[in-house]
Amino acid sequence: DGGITQSPKYLFRKEGQNVTLSCEQNLNHDAMYWYRQDPGQGLRLIYYSQIVNDFQKGDIAEGYSVSREKKESFPLTVTSAQKNPTAFYLCASTLGLAGYNEQFFGPGTRLTVL
Amino acid sequence: AQSVTQPDIHITVSEGASLELRCNYSYGATPYLFWYVQSPGQGLQLLLKYFSGDTLVQGIKGFEAEFKRSQSSFNLRKPSVHWSDAAEYFCAVAAYSGGGADGLTFGKGTHLIIQP
Numbered sequence: 001d002g003g004i005t006q007s008p009k010y011l012f013r014k015e016g017q018n019v020t021l022s023c024e025q026n027l028n029h030d031a032m033y034w035y036r037q038d039p040g041q042g043l044r045l046i047y048y049s050q051i052v053n054d055f056q057k058g059d060i061a062e063g064y065s066v067s068r069e070k071k072e073s074f075p076l077t078v079t080s081a082q083k084n085p086t087a088f089y090l091c092a093s094t095l096g097l098a099g100y101n102e103q104f105f106g107p108g109t110r111l112t113v114l
Numbered sequence: 115a116q117s118v119t120q121p122d123i124h125i126t127v128s129e130g131a132s133l134e135l136r137c138n139y140s141y142g143a144t145p146y147l148f149w150y151v152q153s154p155g156q157g158l159q160l161l162l163k164y165f166s167g168d169t170l171v172q173g174i175k176g177f178e179a180e181f182k183r184s185q186s187s188f189n190l191r192k193p194s195v196h197w198s199d200a201a202e203y204f205c206a207v208a209a210y211s212g213g214g215a216d217g218l219t220f221g222k223g224t225h226l227i228i229q230p
Contacts, residue, residue: 004157033217040123042204042220043158050215058217090157099210100146100165103218105157 002027004106006091011111013078013085021076021109023091030096032074033103036060037088046089049074050097078111086113116141116207120221127195128229135190135224137205146208147188148218149179151201158204164188175199200228 004025013019023032031050035043045058049068063082068074074093078085088110092103117140127133139145146165150158162173169181179190188205202225206218 031215035218035220040222042118042222043206043218044220045217048217056216088155092158094215097215099208099215100163101215102148102160102163105150105159107157108155110155 004091004093004104006089006106006109008109009107011109013111013113015113016080018077018079019111021078021089021091021111023074023076023106025072025074025091025093025104025106027093027095027104028071029093029104030071031094032068033092033094034058034064034066034074034076035090035092037090037108043090046076085111087111116145116209116219118205118207118219118221120203120205120224122224123222124225124227126227126229129197130194133190133192133195133199133226135203135205135226137188137190137221138186139188139205139207140186141207141209145188146210147179147181148206148208149173149177149188149190150204150206151175152204152223153201161190161203195226195228197228197230200226202226 007022033048034046047066049055065077091106094101094103119138148163149161164181205221209216
């Protein structure tokens, strides 16, 4: 079955540690996105990538980093510079680069900083 | 910059009653608009989208939405809700540049509660 997988589903981190969230898609989609969701805040765009080896900052990129070495993979690293990392993180992808294309979402990773 | 406003944080509707969820957007060009639904702890599923043509858009699960440019609105409707419709609903607008889709801007969501 085609889709987007995110792992792990739950992640716990101690303050001061970097942690990497995985996002893989087998839909042959071109663009991939990372969003952060906080209660009552909707989703906010962290980073996105429209092509391999290229990515752009979204609205809240500070304290995060990404890479896009393969078309199907777009891992997100939450660094120790992110002041409030506890949140629900969602990865998405879209076929083509037209703005009207549907974004498909993964099931999410819930990150908790202890 | 684009923005989306969903004025209602929570809405309670009786099962079988009609539903309307409000969405207002701000965007300088022709907007691409979306409604997504999210069950607790899950990802988002697309209900419907508008990008051109007929301003009344039909979606999955019996939902529809009407794009009104003069009111900058894209309200979601359903004639008769079911208990399984209880979820979080998000309206979104697509930002795009010459290089392609730059991601979605979401509203803060409306939590729908269904009363038996």
